[in-house]
Amino acid sequence: MVRKPVPVRLDGRGRFIGGLLLGIGLFWLLWLFLFHPVSVPMISRWSMVDAATTPVPASLLQSEPLKAVGVTLSTPNDTPPISRLQALQLAAQAEPDAATSAKKIDAHYVLLTYPAVTNHQNHSSFTNLPTWLIWYQQVPQPSTNVALTTQPPQDLYLFINAQTGQPALAIWA
Structure with missing residues (x-):
């Protein structure tokens, strides 16, 4: 006799962790689309300090x-x-x-x-x-x-x- 596989049911903790991971993934994807600088690839808006008062040498x-x-x-x-x-x-x-x-x-x-x-x-x-x-x-x-x-x-x-x-x-x- 062959046993049929039983579908796995997630308990409350598994659903919460899965939803959390899915939410983090969607947030990361939106972050890439909305805040990624595309006009000048070599200049990142996060890596450069925008200081206008730097003294001129x-x-x-x-x-x-x-x-x-x-x-x-x-x-x-x-x-x-x-x-x-x-x-x-x-x-x-x-x-x-x-x-x-x-x-x-x-x-x-x-x-x-x-x-x-x-x-x-x-x-x-x-x-x-x-x-x-x-x-x-x-x-x-x-x-x-x-x-x-x-x-x-x-x-x-x-x-x-x-x-x-x-x-x-x-x-x-």
């Missing part, structure tokens, strides 16, 4: 590549209209190749002064414009010469207007 305020093109930076006293994270996301949209391939990325809230030069009509004059300076360091450059296999990496200084969110100025050095 003196080496950056007196940077030779910026001085060479006539850029003067100063430290603002007010809080920025857009956050550091928003500025980084806007910069990544404006320069996606630099954002993904840079060895290091720094962001500082600064006042930009840049006199327009007669031979560079692409940019306007800026006087104490509140901007976010996104500094992409050691960005690999594609080779322009067949004999050279690689070009030395360069830095990109990208200024994002803190009031409009538009790129104001980009300097490769």
Whole structure:
């Protein structure tokens, strides 16, 4: 004679634990869908402190590549209209190749002064414009010469207007 398998009935404790596990799983799934940053995969909104008051290093305020093109930076006293994270996301949209391939990325809230030069009509004059300076360091450059296999990496200084969110100025050095 063959015995039929008896279906297992869960008692009260088993139902509670099963419901709890199911609830945790659904909460985790909703968390992934609703709070996962998808616009810029390399920047996590949880791993980066959004501090606007970090002091600008003196080496950056007196940077030779910026001085060479006539850029003067100063430290603002007010809080920025857009956050550091928003500025980084806007910069990544404006320069996606630099954002993904840079060895290091720094962001500082600064006042930009840049006199327009007669031979560079692409940019306007800026006087104490509140901007976010996104500094992409050691960005690999594609080779322009067949004999050279690689070009030395360069830095990109990208200024994002803190009031409009538009790129104001980009300097490769």
